[in-house]
Amino acid sequence: MARAAGNKDRPYQLVIFGASGFTGQFVVEEVSRVADGGDFRGQALRWAVAGRSREKLQDVLDWAAERLAKPQLKSIDILICDVNDAPSLAEMCKKASVVLDCVGPYRFFGEAVVKACVENGAHFVDISGEPQFLESMYLKYDSQAADKGVYIVGSSGFDSIPADMGVLFTRNSIQGTLTAVESFLSFKSGPEGTCIHDGTWQSAIHGVADQGNLRKLRKQLAFKPLPVVGKKLKRRGAVFYSNEVKEYSIPFMGADAAVVKRTQRYLHENLQETPVQYGAYVSVGGITSVITLMFAGFLFLLFTKFSFGRNLLIRYPKLFSFGYFSKEGPTPKQMAESSFTMTFFGEGYSQDQDPQQGKPNIKICTQVSGPEAAYVATPIGMVQAGVTILKEPDALPKRGGVYTPGAAFSKTKFIDRLNKAGIHFNVISKTEI
Template sequence: MATGRPYQLVVFGASGFTGQFVVEEVARVAAEDELRGSLQWAVAGRSREKLQAVLEKAAKKLGKSELKSEVNIILCDVSDPSSLADMAKQTALVLNCVGPYRFFGEPVVKACVENGTSCIDISGEPQFLEGMYLNYNDKAAEKGAYIIGSCGFDSIPADMGVLYTRSNLKGTLTAVESFLNIKSGSEGSCIHDGTWKSAVYGLADQDNLRKLRRQIGHKPLPVIGRKLKGRGAVFYSNELNQYSVPFMGSDVSVVKRTQRYLHTHLNESPIQYAAYTTVGGIGSVIKLMFAGLLFLMLVKFDFGRKLLIKYPEFFSGGHFTKEGPTEKQMEESSFEMTFFGEGYSTGQDPQQGKPNVKICTQVKGPEAGYVATPIAMVQAAVTLLKDKSSLPKQGGVYSPGAAFSETKLIDRLNKHGIEFSVISKPEA
């Protein structure tokens, strides 16, 4: 990674809805023992006034008046390549908070790769993530830049959770299913409509994702052990006693990329993976099915997409809003992701017979979108800066698990409120 630059990290898009929370988290972590007095960082965006306001808000909230004078501002516009290059040249690492990434992500990656600067984002968009691998992996390796996408709620808990599950099973883990459960308080929960836009454009572009994957040309991963069976579009989970549906985020594609890397480069046995989310009782299922059918019908057409983007609150039943969650909603919300794994005990051939060991693990944490995501992103950044010897030997475009499988990221997350634990496993 680049050295001899004035900053170790820059938060780009710091005045955006998510960016402001990332700024607060960087400020918190910069005051901890590991980084106190040593982390030089800046914020970047289009408006000096908005960036200054974000620093002032963070300073007031955290009781750190020195932020306003200690953290510099870089003026930078995603539509101006020269300003992006100027930002990249000043730092070892960019934390990119400007989405939807399918529209605004590539210029940042390009500037970082060309200038030997590493970059972390919080994209949950498979088309963007896999497109960056296709277009920039070789150049990033040449330049020594680590480009690591989906370092937020999509998909740190899922990707690192699978690796955590594997590390706690004695034997060969062959398949994992995860179930996400979002808990909310008296005011419910909601998500800023930036995530809604990403979902709208992503689902409308599935054909191009398939073409992109054909261009990449990866061969299918070998299936080790019993083949993991798919579940229905809606099903009752006996494990959690709730109805569940497939998780529509990027987790499955990200985990598969990690498993491919670990299999190809480290000769590890690939793990099959499926991701689901719980939806509650039958009433919730009926509402979800109605909203889902309407969404899928509208997303196919240009006018339908315009309606979905203009009225996110109406079409999502209040789950996505232009204002985002309130402070109280964030304080009262949390998530649990439970992993059910199966495999073969030490000495048993995974290609012979049925799995004979099971394990259940869990990752839990605070509100997913704007509390857990900044924690995950910032701890990924600290890991990238501090655990250099444990990263892959050369730069490239990586998934979180591929980049961080040998690092202390899980330990760091545990210390910052995103907790990994074993719920049950076979007796030794």
């Protein structure tokens, strides 16, 4: 099916829906930066902000204008649109080539926007780290989006661009066949520590509480197991000491593993590429950090089992997360002093070696690193995903549909765009065994 007919000639190339939210305001900043350079230099990017309150949206534009010393931002167009008002969503989508949806939790507010985009021919990008939402959108809308030539690209923020594109970068950096890779995520912060807005906390609460429905959804999807090529990757324990990063580590509880698996399935089934096994972990430091984390995790899991407990967690995020989540979010200083590094340890087979015979004979280490994850790196990822859809339509999959970032962008210059924007991909070492 041809890509959304007439889409490129719409009044706005990008519309930021939920621009007055905590994350949305930083997406506004990032779109403004992109509009001045690279792909759009010499040709004005047509963009607008959308949401329920004209006053709040104008406040965000005024705030961004002051922070970036760009008074012209004050006159960016505003579209009034409510996630609970289907006609207003349809009107917004008719005017946009790509909608950047910043309104979460997506399990409650995402589907209405996806539906409106599919029905009205607008491409869609979100920053969801919620596997149930992401996979249910695939189940419900993939064939409709394909018929309309619309691209629905989920998980295009910190969940899960570093992991998904990092695996592809690692695969592309090896001369041969990559068969397995593990990633270890670490965060750095300044003297004032770090903090995340409680919108992410709420998504995690509802996601853990609803694990049963996620299992039912995956039974409906009924995917066949991916073939295991090369040595089978062993799963690590709940807490373990990693010799790779010299710290205690735990499985990463976000959407990364699920997103990477969907990408690998798409590449294997549609492009006949060798599927890569993947394990996602996060470094937590020394034994004191492990004990604190185990205690916090026990409380979190216990409270999510009951509606009363979930309400307490939502009402007092700072208390129950030991200060890591708050209704205020991080300060500008906390954001400026924070960064992330995701290190990938992969193994595979050289070009002259049969992956089905013998042991792996190549090891590779790569890194994806960048600024503060939630409100600096996430807007970079989201905006560059939107720009890639606009600028490289012929490099996208041949049919529209519901995609992961790796599936949508594996043949594009997306990683190059991320490198230039501040999320860096590097090969650390590569050795033959």
